[in-house]
Amino acid sequence: MTDEKTPGGPSGQDLVEQLKASGQLDALFEQIDEGRVELTGDGGFVPALVKAALERGLQAELTSHLGYGKGSEDASKHANSRNGTTPKTVQSEVGPIALDVPRDRAGSFTPRLVPKGQRRLGGLDDMIISLYAGGMTIRDIQHHLASTLGTDLSHETISNITDAVLEEVAAWQARPLEEFYPVLYLDAIRIKIRENNQVINRAAYIAVGVDLGGVKHVLGIWVQDTEGSAFWAHVCADLANRGVRDVLIVCCDGLKGLPEAVEATWPDSMVQT
Structure with missing residues (x-):
């Protein structure tokens, strides 16, 4: 998350600093320090704050949909009206949030802040x-x-x-690639991955291409048990099938059979260790 200011207004951090300076947060902090208030989870302060913000936003959406505010004297002039709320619980990164989603009598209101059917917030x-x-x-x-x-x-x-x-x-992994890369880097690194509740070593084959503008692109990553020239031949063939027609310089290590695998795919390329 960023601490950007809304046009013409203070940032969220600015508002927090103002509340701290005024002493309005002292009582809350004391309760948190004493363990009387939980920040997250069921009944936590942060989920309650998110709930209040979401419900306020949903009410604002409904007001925009109906064309008049709650309690407005013009309400009787409109065919559609408010019709209570529907309870809905969404899961979030700060815990479950029980919302009261407003309804309209015509059933035409479609919330955008928390869409129908959505049970999890993005975070x-x-x-x-x-x-x-x-x-x-x-x-x-x-x-x-x-x-x-x-x-x-x-x-x-x-x-x-x-x-x-x-x-x-x-x-x-299967996206189309450029037809020509001046430089192509091929290398494998050893990584640890979790498989069947065990942490094991694997070889990650990595191809990085430099385009005509000098920008590096990761063209693909393939994970195998070990590094070998036979699979490098497969990598080169996969790159060619995805559109790479020619490479000027291929930089790789001295693995036996790797230069031959490169030259078999791009005969005019220069292999450099």
């Missing part, structure tokens, strides 16, 4: 993806969210979130 998905990328299993993530945020997500929900990322990774 929670980002947190799950970050934990998964860090090597935590789905069960670990489930326990972590429950113990730290009080957020109870099913194994299937977390799996669906991580699977959506894997689909994006697959699309990125």
